[in-house]
Amino acid sequence: MTPSNFSFPPPPLEAVLDGELQLRVFRSMLTARTLENKLSSLYKGGKIVGGVYLGTGQEALSASLGASLIKGRDCFSPLIRDQAGRTAFGEDMLDATRTHLGSARGPMRGRDGNIHRGRPHQGMPAMISHLGTAVSVISGMLIAKRMKGELDGIVGATSIGDGATSTGSFHEGLNMAAVENLPLVVVIADNQFAYSTPRNRQFACESLLERAVGYGVGGVEVDGTDLKATLAGMQQAVTSARQGFGPQLVVARLLRLCGHGEHDDASYVPQELRDSLMGRDCLEVGASQIIEDGLATAEDIEIWRKEAVEEVQEAVATAQRERGPDPYEEDWRATSVEGMQ
Amino acid sequence: MSVTYIDAIHQAQLELLREDKTVFLYGQDIGDFGGAFKATKGFKEEFGPRVLDAPISEDAMIGMAVGAAINGMRPIVEMQFADFSSVAFNQLVNQAGTHYYRTGIPIPITVRMPCGGTPGSGPFHSQMVESIYAHYPGLVVVTPATVSDAYQLLKESVQLDDPVIFCEHKFLYRWLKSASIKGDGLPLGKARLTRAGKHATVVTYSAMVHEAVRAADRLAEEGWEIEVVDLRSVKPLDIDTVLASVARTGRLLALGEGFPWGGVTAEVVSRVVAEGFHLLDAPPLRLNAKDTPIPYHPDLWAAHRPTPESIVEKLRELLNL
Numbered sequence: 001m002t003p004s005n006f007s008f009p010p011p012p013l014e015a016v017l018d019g020e021l022q023l024r025v026f027r028s029m030l031t032a033r034t035l036e037n038k039l040s041s042l043y044k045g046g047k048i049v050g051g052v053y054l055g056t057g058q059e060a061l062s063a064s065l066g067a068s069l070i071k072g073r074d075c076f077s078p079l080i081r082d083q084a085g086r087t088a089f090g091e092d093m094l095d096a097t098r099t100h101l102g103s104a105r106g107p108m109r110g111r112d113g114n115i116h117r118g119r120p121h122q123g124m125p126a127m128i129s130h131l132g133t134a135v136s137v138i139s140g141m142l143i144a145k146r147m148k149g150e151l152d153g154i155v156g157a158t159s160i161g162d163g164a165t166s167t168g169s170f171h172e173g174l175n176m177a178a179v180e181n182l183p184l185v186v187v188i189a190d191n192q193f194a195y196s197t198p199r200n201r202q203f204a205c206e207s208l209l210e211r212a213v214g215y216g217v218g219g220v221e222v223d224g225t226d227l228k229a230t231l232a233g234m235q236q237a238v239t240s241a242r243q244g245f246g247p248q249l250v251v252a253r254l255l256r257l258c259g260h261g262e263h264d265d266a267s268y269v270p271q272e273l274r275d276s277l278m279g280r281d282c283l284e285v286g287a288s289q290i291i292e293d294g295l296a297t298a299e300d301i302e303i304w305r306k307e308a309v310e311e312v313q314e315a316v317a318t319a320q321r322e323r324g325p326d327p328y329e330e331d332w333r334a335t336s337v338e339g340m341q
Numbered sequence: 342m343s344v345t346y347i348d349a350i351h352q353a354q355l356e357l358l359r360e361d362k363t364v365f366l367y368g369q370d371i372g373d374f375g376g377a378f379k380a381t382k383g384f385k386e387e388f389g390p391r392v393l394d395a396p397i398s399e400d401a402m403i404g405m406a407v408g409a410a411i412n413g414m415r416p417i418v419e420m421q422f423a424d425f426s427s428v429a430f431n432q433l434v435n436q437a438g439t440h441y442y443r444t445g446i447p448i449p450i451t452v453r454m455p456c457g458g459t460p461g462s463g464p465f466h467s468q469m470v471e472s473i474y475a476h477y478p479g480l481v482v483v484t485p486a487t488v489s490d491a492y493q494l495l496k497e498s499v500q501l502d503d504p505v506i507f508c509e510h511k512f513l514y515r516w517l518k519s520a521s522i523k524g525d526g527l528p529l530g531k532a533r534l535t536r537a538g539k540h541a542t543v544v545t546y547s548a549m550v551h552e553a554v555r556a557a558d559r560l561a562e563e564g565w566e567i568e569v570v571d572l573r574s575v576k577p578l579d580i581d582t583v584l585a586s587v588a589r590t591g592r593l594l595a596l597g598e599g600f601p602w603g604g605v606t607a608e609v610v611s612r613v614v615a616e617g618f619h620l621l622d623a624p625p626l627r628l629n630a631k632d633t634p635i636p637y638h639p640d641l642w643a644a645h646r647p648t649p650e651s652i653v654e655k656l657r658e659l660l661n662l
Contacts, residue, residue: 075412112443120411120446128435136401137436140408140416147365147390147414169431172401179396334438334478335503336447339530340577341478 019295025067025088025231026286026296027304029059032084033283034308035093038316039100043262047320048100050113055081057257058189060227060282063088064234065157065187065250075123075141077134077158080115081189081256085159091124093311097319110325131164135173135186142182155241157185163194165211166202174247178215183241185248187234189224191256192278196268209251217247224254225278227286255279344522346485347514349492350380350453352522354417357499358388361415364499365391367402368419368453377421378455378514399425403432406450407440415449415499423456423508424468437504438479447502451495457510457548457598460642464634467642469597471546472604474506475576481505481529482576486550488517489524490573497529510548517551532579534586538568541592541659544583544609546572549596549647556652567656575605583609584617591622592659598646601629623662628655 036054043052055062058081066088069076076089083096098106099117108117108126118126125137138156145151164170165188177184188208192199205211212219218240222233230252237248255278259266273279290296335341344352357364365388366381372394375382384392395402399420406416420426426433433452440448458467475482481503485491491509498505527533535550536557543553550571557567570586572578587593593613595606606627613625630646647655 108443109445116443118444120440120444125408125411126444128439130431130435133400133404133432133436136398136404136432137408137411139401140405140410141412142408143393143405144409144412144414147409148412168428169400169404172396172398173404176396176398176401176405334442335481336441337501337503340481340501340503 019293021067022228022231022290022293023295025060025063025227026290028063028067028088029084029227029283029286030301030304031093031308031311032059032063032087034305035087035096035312035315036083038312040262042100042316048114049102052100052262053080053115053260054258054262055083057255057282058191058224059084060230060286061187061189061222061224061252061254062159064227064231065159065185067231068234068238069155069157071123073123073154075125075138075154075156077118077125077127077138078115079127079134079159079161081161082115082159086124089124093315094318095119097315098322101316101319102324103319103322104325105322106319130169132160132167132169132173134158135160135170135184136176139173139177139180139182139184142184143180151183153242155183155185155238157187157238159187159189161194162188162190162192162199162208163197163202165208174215174217177247178217181246183244183246185237185241185250187250188252190251190253192273193256193269195260195264207251209249212249215247215249217249218245219249219251221251221253224252225280225282225285227282228289230282253278254282257281343518343520344488345515346488346491346509346517347378347380349488349522350495350509351382353492353495354381355384357417357496358384358391363413364415364417365393365409366417366419367393367395367406369395369397369421371419376419378511380419380453399429400432403429403450403452404436406452407432407436407448410448410450411446415451417451417453417499419453420455422466423454423470424465426452426454426470433474433480433504433506434477438477440479441503442479448504449499449502451498451505451507454506454508455511456508457512458635458642458646459512460639461637462635463637467635469508469547469599469630470506471508471575472599475605475608479504480576481574482508483529483574484508484546485573486510486513486547486571487524488519489522492522493524493526494529494573501529508547512548527573529574530577530579532573532582533571534568534582535571536567536569538566539590540565540567541594541656542568542570542583542586542590543594543596543652543656544570544572544586545596546575546605547598549598552647552649552652553596555649556656559649559653560656565656565660572605578608578612580612580616583613584620587613587617588620591620592662593621593625594652594655594659595625595627596647596652597629599629601627601632604629623659626655626659628652
C-alpha cells in the first residue's frame with residue numbers, strides 16, 4: 001500500500017546512481033559483517049561479557065542510512081543492529097571493540113557495553129535499551145539546532161525494529177516530530193521477528209508504511225535485501241527530510257539472519273522464510289550488484305575483505321591490550337556537579 | 342504588594358528566559374494559554390519559538406529535552422501535573438538519569454512537577470513524586486516550601502548542569518504569599534532551620550513545612566519547643582543540618598506528604614539512625630500520607646495527608662517516648 005499523501009519530490013536519481021556512494025555502502029557492510037563475525041567469535045569464546053547483538057542481514061539498510069548522513073552536521077541515533085550504519089557514518093572501529101571488550105579507553109569507559117555506545121557531541125547519542133526512546137531524543141537534538149539557527153540542510157535519523165513500533169515511545173516521538181515538522185528520518189527494519197515474536201503478534205497492519213499516513217509523514221518501503229533499492233529509497237527519504245519536507249519513514253522488509261543476540265539460535269524462524277527471497281543475504285546481493293554494474297570486481301571485493309579483516313584484528317587487539325575500568329579509581333558519581341548525590 | 346509561590350516560579354522562568362538564550366520551555370498548554378496554572382503566562386508573546394506547546398506525550402517531552410540538552414540547550418519541561426510524569430518515567434530515569442554517568446555529558450534539564458494534594462483533586466492530580474525520582478541515580482530532586490525558595494531554587498536548578506526534578510507544591514501556588522521574592526541566599530543542597538526549638542526536631546519539606554510549623558505553634562502553647570528543618574532539596578539531602586538539629590533535640594519526626602512505604606522520610610530516619618544513633622533520646626518516628634490512593638472527597642483528602650492535628654499527635658507520642 002502506498003500512502004496517499006506522499007509529500008516529497010521524485011527520487012534524486014543522480015544520487016541513487018552515484019557509484020561511489022554505492023561502493024561506500026558496500027564496503028561499510030563488508031567491514032561491519034567482518035567485525036561482527038569476530039565479535040560473535042569473541043563472545044562464543046567467552047571473551048565478551050554481556051550480550052552481543054548483530055545486524056547480520058540488515059547491513060544494506062543500516063549502511064545506506066549511515067552513508068546518507070553527514071558526520072559533523074547530521075545526528076544519528078543507531079540502534080542494536082546498526083554496526084554497518086555506524087561504520088558508514090564514520091564511527092571509529094575502536095569505539096566498537098573497546099565498548100564490547102570493556103576497555104576503560106572506550107567512549108563508555110566500561111560503564112556501559114556492546115551496542116550501548118555513542119558520542120553524543122559528535123551527533124551520535126548512546127542508545128538505551130528501552131526501544132523507541134531515541135525518536136524523541138534525536139528530535140530534541142534537531143530542535144536545539146533549530147533554536148540556534150543551525151537546522152538548515154540538517155537531518156536527524158534513527159533506526160528501529162518492527163517490534164519497537166509497538167511502543168508508546170515510538171508513537172509519541174514520531175507524532176511529536178511530525179507536529180514540529182522536523183527533518184527526521186526513522187528507519188524501520190521490519191525483520192519479521194522481535195526477538196522470537198513474529199510481526200503478526202506485534203501489529204495488525206499489512207505494512208508499517210501505512211503508519212506514515214496516520215502520522216502525516218512521508219514514507220517509502222524498500223526491499224532491505226537489495227542494496228541498490230534500499231539505497232535509492234534511503235536517498236529519497238533523507239533528501240526529502242533535508243529539503244524540508246518533514247519526517248520520513250523508511251520501512252525495509254528483510255530477515256534478521258542471526259539470533260536476537262548471539263545467545264539465541266533463532267530456531268523460531270521457519271525454514272521456508274529463510275529460503276525465501278526475504279532470506280537473501282544483502283551482502284551477497286550487494287556484491288553481485290556492484291560487480292554487475294562494473295563498479296568492482298570479485299578480486300576487488302576479496303581485497304577489501306582482507307583489509308577489513310586486518311582492520312578488525314587491529315581494533316580487537318588494541319582493545320584487548322587495554323585495561324578495564326578500575327573500581328577503586330571509579331568516582332561513582334552520577335551527576336556532573338559534585339555534592340548533588 | 343505580595344508575591345505568591347506561583348508568581349515566584351513565573352518570575353524565575355521569565356528571568357531565565359531573558360538572561361540565557363539556551364533556556365526554552367516545553368509543555369502542554371504553556372504557549373498562548375499560559376499553562377494550566379499560568380506559570381508561563383505571557384511568555385509566548387515575548388519569547389515566541391522558545392515557548393513550545395507539546396502534544397500530550399510526556400515520554401517524548403522528556404526525550405526531546407534530553408536531545409536538546411545534548412546539543413547545548415537548557416530546557417524547562419512543565420509536566421502539567423507531576424502525576425503524569427509516570428508516563429515519562431523511563432525517559433527520566435533511564436535516559437536523563439543515566440546520561441552523565443554513561444557518556445560523561447551532563448544533561449541540564451529541569452522538569453517542573455506540579456505536585457501534592459489540593460482538595461478535590463483525587464488520585465491522579467495530587468501525587469508526590471520526590472521519593473521515586475530520588476531513588477534513581479543522576480537526578481537532583483528539589484522541593485521548595487517557600488516563595489523565595491521557589492524562585493531561587495528554580496533559577497539554580499536551571500543553571501545546574503544536571504537533570505533536576507523540581508517539585509513545586511500546587512497547594513502553595515496561590516495560598517502562600519511573601520512580601521519579597523528575595524530570600525536568604527541559601528544554596529541548593531542546604532537545608533534550612535525554619536524554626537528553632539529544643540525538645541524535638543521535625544524534618545520535612547515542601548508544603549508539610551507549613552503544617553509542621555502550625556503543629557509546633559500549637560505545642561508551643563503548652564511549652565514544647567519544636568525545631569523544624571526544611572530540607573529544600575531531598576536529593577542532595579543535607580544530613581549534616583538534620584544531625585545538628587537532632588543533636589540539639591534528641592528526638593526526630595520525619596514528616597512527608599508522600600506514601601508511607603519507603604521514601605524520603607524513611608531515608609532520613611535511616612541516615613539519622615546510622616550516623617547519629619548516639620544523638621537520639623527516643624526512637625525516631627515517621628509520619629506520611631496513608632497507604633491508599635489519594636481520595637477525592639475533601640474530608641477524606643484532609644485525613645489522608647498529615648495535618649497539624651496528626652502531626653501534633655505524633656509529636657506528643659515522640660515527646661512521651
